[in-house]
Amino acid sequence: MTDDQALVARVTSGDMQAFRLLIKQHERLVSHMVGRLIDNAEDREELCQDVFLKVHGKISEFNFQSRLSTWIATIAYRHAVNHLRKRKIKVSDIPDEESFTAHFIAAGNPEDNLVDEDMDELVMKFISFLPIQYKAVLTLYHLDGMSYPEIGIATGMPEGTVKNYLFRARALVKENLKKYLGKEEWL
Amino acid sequence: MAMTMKDEELQNKIEKEGSFVEGIDGYAYKKVFDVLNQEPSFQLPINFADKVVQKIQAKRESSTDFLWFGVGISLFSIATIFTILLTNFKISFGALKFVSGYPGLFIFGAGFVLLLHWLDKKLVRPKASF
Numbered sequence: 354m355t356d357d358q359a360l361v362a363r364v365t366s367g368d369m370q371a372f373r374l375l376i377k378q379h380e381r382l383v384s385h386m387v388g389r390l391i392d393n394a395e396d397r398e399e400l401c402q403d404v405f406l407k408v409h410g411k412i413s414e415f416n417f418q419s420r421l422s423t424w425i426a427t428i429a430y431r432h433a434v435n436h437l438r439k440r441k442i443k444v445s446d447i448p449d450e451e452s453f454t455a456h457f458i459a460a461g462n463p464e465d466n467l468v469d470e471d472m473d474e475l476v477m478k479f480i481s482f483l484p485i486q487y488k489a490v491l492t493l494y495h496l497d498g499m500s501y502p503e504i505g506i507a508t509g510m511p512e513g514t515v516k517n518y519l520f521r522a523r524a525l526v527k528e529n530l531k532k533y534l535g536k537e538e539w540l
Numbered sequence: 541m542a543m544t545m546k547d548e549e550l551q552n553k554i555e556k557e558g559s560f561v562e563g564i565d566g567y568a569y570k571k572v573f574d575v576l577n578q579e580p581s582f583q584l585p586i587n588f589a590d591k592v593v594q595k596i597q598a599k600r601e602s603s604t605d606f607l608w609f610g611v612g613i614s615l616f617s618i619a620t621i622f623t624i625l626l627t628n629f630k631i632s633f634g635a636l637k638f639v640s641g642y643p644g645l646f647i648f649g650a651g652f653v654l655l656l657h658w659l660d661k662k663l664v665r666p667k668a669s670f
Contacts, residue, residue, distance in 0.1 A: 369593050369596070369597070372592075372593060372596075373589045373590070373593055376588065376589040376592055376593075377589055380584050380588055380589070384580075384582060384583065384584045385580060387582075388582035389580065394582070397582055398584060398585070398588070401584055401588070402588075402591060402592050402595060405592045406592065406595060406596065406599075409592075409596055472571060473571075473574075473575050473578070476571060476572055476575040476576075477575060480575070480576070495576040495577050496576075496577070496579070520547070520548060520551060523551055523569070523572055523573075523576070524547050524551075526572050527547075527565065527568045527572050528568075530568045530571060530572060531564055531565070531568045534564060534567065534568060
């Protein structure tokens with residue numbers, strides 16, 4: 354019996370201490386997903402709580418087809434998307450590649466002499482402007498160390514799409530950042 | 541923007557080696573990767589797990605309360621039906637027939653209660669400190 358199986362068995366039998374442990378093990382994963390997809394800081398903690406309430410309510414349905422963390426990431430992703438839909442925030446498919454890229458890169462307004470902290474904030478700002486599908490893929494890959502197939506399961510995207518979104522998202526942010534970089538900083 | 545081979549190579553190189561790659565593209569990618577790997581500022585409180593567990597327990601208790609409320613209502617209804625059947629009780633509106641002879645009194649009573657509520661709302665509650 355794997356650790357996941359043992360933990361799930363304990364939670365299913367009503368062991369709240371085991372559920373506390375499950376939360377501790379996965380709260381970073383959920384907070385990464387919710388934190389990056391939801392801009393409103395007031396909603397974030399409550400949404401994370403709702404994700405774990407849903408996990409507790411549905412854990413008996415977990416069939417070990419994937420890792421427990423992947424299953425929890427799926428719930429967190431869907432919950433965040435549903436929340437955005439309720440708030441009438443557009444979460445439709447990625448817009449037309451060319452027009453979106455042009456719009457995304459044109460949105461910036463370069464300033465001179467950025468210091469390092471400014472640049473980090475700037476990159477974060479560009480990431481926050483990306484479509485949520487891109488943000489979800491970036492988060493699961495970079496912060497939670499998930500593989501392409503695992504991200505595919507969590508987000509319901511084909512593996513090829515995951516890979517494409519990951520590379521494109523990083524390239525878009527890089528292109529925007531380039532406009533802000535003074536030549537003296539990289540020469 | 542189509543992903544160029546150069547972009548893909550640069551991303552792979554920075555990801556695998558984590559090293560500095562020459563040129564503005566390499567520098568910008570390095571920055572992007574560094575920020576993407578940084579832990580975000582949003583963190584859950586230390587007692588987050590306790591809060592979730594408390595919510596689950598409160599939910600369980602409220603559903604138990606609701607169950608007992610339902611049982612209580614059912615028992616009360618059964619007892620009422622048995623009492624009516626055993627005592628041959630018949631509903632009578634005799635006392636209310638008295639009011640039908642004095643419609644003015646009925647209207648005054650209702651109006652007086654509404655006036656008291658209005659006075660309470662306007663004069664008493666604003667001065668009360670809770």
